[in-house]
Amino acid sequence: MKTRRAFLQNITMASAGLPFLTINASSLGNIYKSDDKVLRVALLGLGGYAQRVAESIQSCKRVKITGLISGTPDKLKTWSAKYNVPEKSCYNYQNFDSIKDNPEVDAVYVITPNSLHREFTIRAAKAGKHVICEKPMAINVKEGEEMIAACKKANVKLLIGYRMHFEPHTLEVIRMRNEGDFGQIKFFQGLCGFRIGDPAQWRLSKALAGGGSLMDIGIYAINGCRYMVGEEPIWVTAQETKTDPVKFKEGVDETIQFQFGFKSGAVASCLSTYNMNNLDRFFLNGEKGFAEMLPSTGYGPIKGKTNKGEINAPVVVHQTEQMDQMAGILFDGKKPVVPVDGEEGLKDLKIIEAIYKAVATGKKVSL
Missing domain, CATH: 3.40.50.720 (NAD(P)-binding Rossmann-like Domain)
Incomplete structure (x- = not known):
């Protein structure tokens, strides 16, 4: 998907006409001192x-x-x-x-x-x-x-490198959920995908990528589901669809649908694909309200709304914000709202393995 891989042309131009404020990281409540x-x-x-x-x-x-x-x-x-x-x-x-x-x-x-x-x-x-x-x-x-x-x-x-863990719209939804604005969470949907280009690129190599769409774009739905719902899934089911076995060889998934269940009773339905564009949407539904992010994980600007209206959070360059925040984590011991440590990455890997197992066996896999 060109918009996902291409550079931001200009963050000011990208947000022109939108009801958002374009600011740098220092305006997000983090006071950076010269020393x-x-x-x-x-x-x-x-x-x-x-x-x-x-x-x-x-x-x-x-x-x-x-x-x-x-x-x-x-x-x-x-x-x-x-x-x-x-x-x-x-x-x-x-x-x-x-x-x-x-x-x-x-x-x-x-x-x-x-x-x-x-x-x-x-x-x-x-x-x-x-x-x-x-x-x-x-x-x-x-x-x-x-x-x-x-x-x-x-x-x-x-x-x-979980850049979305520092993104203001994402953090606002998490804040609202934590404060009970949505009530008990019931459902999450995460749609992540694009039509991949060059068939010779490393992302379509099992040896280099470790899989296909799930290892690339699909991880956004997996990780996003966890931080949006605020729980860890306890089971997964999954189904794979492959329409082009030449481009998507053995071990390289084209499209995977996967479902999660949570201890609270919440459920999730997600899609990861290398064969469809216009898929970058998160939807969170609770007893008292909802949150929708569209786009939800692209390079920006992220946009979102809830049952209370549009999310008017700052627009930032994700990688700039990520790196400044990581300096604070490494040097000042700051604790991010959503972790970005190795243990967080390992949780996603365990879920990815469970999804691939569910695809292979056709069975519900416990986590």
Whole structure:
């Protein structure tokens, strides 16, 4: 989906004509002081999303890019010049471990295909650096557990790139739910998907992605269901539909519908697909009210309404807000409303494995 992968053209233009206020992170109730410690980050894997992150960091109050890691020499040269990173702080995948001797790097942000998350997270931890890892944090539960253990052993923190956990409209819905505005939650629907393009890309490789749509866009519905309902699911059922077995080979899912049940009695119905556009919607229904987010997880601007009217929350650049907030987590011990640690990432991996098991067996799987 072009809107999902393309860069934000201009956040001011994007919000023109909308009843939202476009502000930076410092206007969200976080008072940034001139003496706040700045998080110095090395970006690992200089692909399309890393470029979005890098551009967003330029507006951060507490984060700057001080290192680069890539297997492509030309990218290192171009990015080094663009972001003013010295050659001594540029690494390839072979000499990356020597980053342990670089005092100018506090954390490594792993932005590679899913199957490489484990390796580079563990190597970064052994080098004594905090780790920020893109989601899903790994391709299976075992790898996720190994990543958490490695970071604990090295006494570094592991954070997962859950940008929506800092998004103002999302946080407003969570606040309203916590305060009982919707009453007892009964139902959640999460629709996430787009028509994927290049059939040769890594997202359609079982070896690199660990699956298909569920490992990419589907995780938004899984994670979103958990933070919107405010509970962990206790069972899952799921069904897969595949219309193009050439493009979506064995082990690469095209479309999966999955359903959750919760201890409270709430239920959820979700869709993850690589074969349909116009799917970016969350709907939460309770005894006293509802919340709808449309779009719900795209790069912005997020829009939402409840039974009380439109959600007039600030519009932010998600990655800018995420990185500044993560600086606060790493240096100041701040606790986000919704966790972004390795344990949070592991919960999603356990659900993903259960969904794939439900697809394979046709049975309800307990969580």
